[in-house]
Amino acid sequence: MSKQVRVRFAPSPTGPLHIGGVRTALFNYLFAKKNNGVFFLRIEDTDQNRFVPGAEAYIMEALEWLGIAPDETIGKNEKYGPYRQSDRKDLYQKYAVELINSGNAYYAFDTTDDLDAARKLEEEQGKTFIYNHTNREKLDTSLVISADETAKRIANSEHYVIRFKTPVNETLHLHDIIRGDVKFETNLLDDKVLFKSDGMPTYHLANIVDDHLMETSHVIRGEEWLPSMPLHALLYRAFGWEAPKFAHLPLIMKPVGNGKLSKRDGDKMGFPVFPLEWTDASSMTKSSGYREKGFFPEAVINFLALLGWNDATEKEIFSLEELVEAFDLDRVHKSGAKFDPDKNKWLNHQYLIKQEDVTLAKAFAPILAEKNLSTALDMTDEKLTKVVSLIKERANFVSDFWDISDFFFVAPTAYDEKASKNWKAETPALMQELITVLEKITDFTSMNIETIVKDWMTKNEIGMGKVMQPFRLSIVGAPRGPHLFDIVEVIGKQETITRIQKAINTL
RNA sequence: GGUCCGUUCGUCUAGGGGUUAGGACGCCAAGCUUUCGUCUUGGUAACAGGGGUUCGAUUCCCUUACGGACUACCA
Numbered sequence: 001m002s003k004q005v006r007v008r009f010a011p012s013p014t015g016p017l018h019i020g021g022v023r024t025a026l027f028n029y030l031f032a033k034k035n036n037g038v039f040f041l042r043i044e045d046t047d048q049n050r051f052v053p054g055a056e057a058y059i060m061e062a063l064e065w066l067g068i069a070p071d072e073t074i075g076k077n078e079k080y081g082p083y084r085q086s087d088r089k090d091l092y093q094k095y096a097v098e099l100i101n102s103g104n105a106y107y108a109f110d111t112t113d114d115l116d117a118a119r120k121l122e123e124e125q126g127k128t129f130i131y132n133h134t135n136r137e138k139l140d141t142s143l144v145i146s147a148d149e150t151a152k153r154i155a156n157s158e159h160y161v162i163r164f165k166t167p168v169n170e171t172l173h174l175h176d177i178i179r180g181d182v183k184f185e186t187n188l189l190d191d192k193v194l195f196k197s198d199g200m201p202t203y204h205l206a207n208i209v210d211d212h213l214m215e216t217s218h219v220i221r222g223e224e225w226l227p228s229m230p231l232h233a234l235l236y237r238a239f240g241w242e243a244p245k246f247a248h249l250p251l252i253m254k255p256v257g258n259g260k261l262s263k264r265d266g267d268k269m270g271f272p273v274f275p276l277e278w279t280d281a282s283s284m285t286k287s288s289g290y291r292e293k294g295f296f297p298e299a300v301i302n303f304l305a306l307l308g309w310n311d312a313t314e315k316e317i318f319s320l321e322e323l324v325e326a327f328d329l330d331r332v333h334k335s336g337a338k339f340d341p342d343k344n345k346w347l348n349h350q351y352l353i354k355q356e357d358v359t360l361a362k363a364f365a366p367i368l369a370e371k372n373l374s375t376a377l378d379m380t381d382e383k384l385t386k387v388v389s390l391i392k393e394r395a396n397f398v399s400d401f402w403d404i405s406d407f408f409f410v411a412p413t414a415y416d417e418k419a420s421k422n423w424k425a426e427t428p429a430l431m432q433e434l435i436t437v438l439e440k441i442t443d444f445t446s447m448n449i450e451t452i453v454k455d456w457m458t459k460n461e462i463g464m465g466k467v468m469q470p471f472r473l474s475i476v477g478a479p480r481g482p483h484l485f486d487i488v489e490v491i492g493k494q495e496t497i498t499r500i501q502k503a504i505n506t507l
Numbered sequence: 508g509g510u511c512c513g514u515u516c517g518u519c520u521a522g523g524g525g526u527u528a529g530g531a532c533g534c535c536a537a538g539c540u541u542u543c544g545u546c547u548u549g550g551u552a553a554c555a556g557g558g559g560u561u562c563g564a565u566u567c568c569c570u571u572a573c574g575g576a577c578u579a580c581c582a
Contacts, residue, residue, distance in 0.1 A: 012582045128509045161580050196580040203582050227577040314530050335513050343532045394544040479542040
């Protein structure tokens with residue numbers, strides 16, 4: 001029995017979670033559930049400058065909405081807490097110092113300006129500046145001054161950082177579940193900052209310490225972290241800890257053009273990149289969210305799961321439970337996947353038509369209420385449900401409902417120009433006759449109306465097109481919409497006749 | 508520039524030494540509906556280039572090209 005699977009999603013609360021982050025969270029969730037493990041959420045807020053109020057709550061709400069809430073996080077099963085790195089602040093310095101004592105790290109006093117200058121100088125000579133064994137003893141570090149001198153400068157509250165002392169002349173053979181074996185030369189690595197001058201750890205230190213303390217078994221994260229894998233592996237080794245297994249997920253790319261999907265791509269391209277709507281507090285710009293756009297969380301999940309993963313069958317529609325069952329990290333792709341808004345919409349359509357009519361009617365009702373319709377049509381819940389059942393298959397979103405069903409609620413105010421051309425000289429007389437026929441119908445239901453109207457047409461040898469086209473034009477105003485007799489049943493006899501009469505008078 | 512990762516239809520992908528290279532989205536067409544949509548059927552369209560290895564390579568190896576990520580006291 002291997003040890004329990006514990007995976008984490010560890011976002012930085014620098015703004016709303018974007019869709020790439022959601023996918024990372026999803027794959028962690030699926031992997032955890034598949035292996036009867038634990039999925040936890042840790043907030044990595046070690047950069048105080050980039051902290052954005054509300055972002056943390058946003059992340060939790062988004063995961064909740066998507067149905068992939070963590071098992072452990074701030075305020076929930078805090079077995080390994082705290083789950084917010086700023087609340088763990090006191091922990092990290094100890095570990096940084098431990099690394100110094102074991103000879104795996106050192107103090108560096110260089111200022112940002114010094115380093116920028118050094119970097120620029122090297123680059124002007126066509127060389128690549130790396131802060132590592134080639135120059136760390138020429139820079140202002142504790143490696144070249146005495147321990148006393150170092151202690152004195154720190155006591156003097158001189159600004160310092162703690163850097164990792166990367167081992168020299170080693171080839172690291174690392175394993176990634178998705179990418180296989182990856183090699184790195186330690187000589188080409190930077191001596192990364194582990195502990196910042198503001199008393200906070202960097203991502204690298206905090207991440208390793210916390211993953212160890214929280215008994216993380218697998219680190220499943222975006223490909224942008226792949227270059228950090230050697231540093232992290234080295235850090236685990238320096239601490240003498242067993243490293244978790246790594247899996248670096250392929251990135252989600254822009255639908256058109258090059259590069260990874262970024263937070264700015266969303267509304268520009270006509271689709272959201274955030275799960276929930278978000279208003280930036282400083283600029284007051286609003287970014288749309290999947291939830292507000294009318295996407296079902298199941299559709300978002302389903303779509304994201306298929307970006308970079310599939311189960312080798314031709315199955316496309318997966319519930320969350322089915323995903324958990326089928327998911328396998330070994331089947332995750334290596335290459336980035338372009339985001340496809342069309343397929344995303346199609347999936348939403350699939351989920352929409354599966355919804356109960358009553359449920360959809362409830363979602364439609366508020367939109368209707370906003371229209372301030374006259375009560376003339378007396379739309380009961382039952383009728384509204386009926387309307388929804390007639391139109392849902394032609395919608396991708398509940399927000400599409402109004403545009404494809406307006407004629408159920410209001411009489412047409414204009415008539416489609418092209419369709420109006422079929423309004424011939426004999427049409428008014430025919431429509432007048434139709435009114436007479438309709439008036440006599442007592443059981444005003446779709447099937448019955450259809451039978452009677454068709455009988456009348458047959459008996460009088462009137463072509464279907466001669467009646468049906470103008471009939472539809474009168475009721476709908478255009479050649480669109482569900483089966484005409486279904487519409488007529490819903491709007492009722494009186495309204496039907498009124499609309500035909502109006503068309504006769506207008507056209 | 509340096510490091511690392513990648514490359515099958517427009518897109519998401521299946522496949523894997525010998526296949527008519529399969530599916531889905533999109534698009535097009537036909538059928539159904541005398542409308543639109545749904546649906547059904549059909550069509551469109553791909554192994555980046557060059558070298559090897561091999562009887563045989565899209566599949567394995569190398570290389571070029573192209574794409575991507577990273578290269579902060581950000582994560």
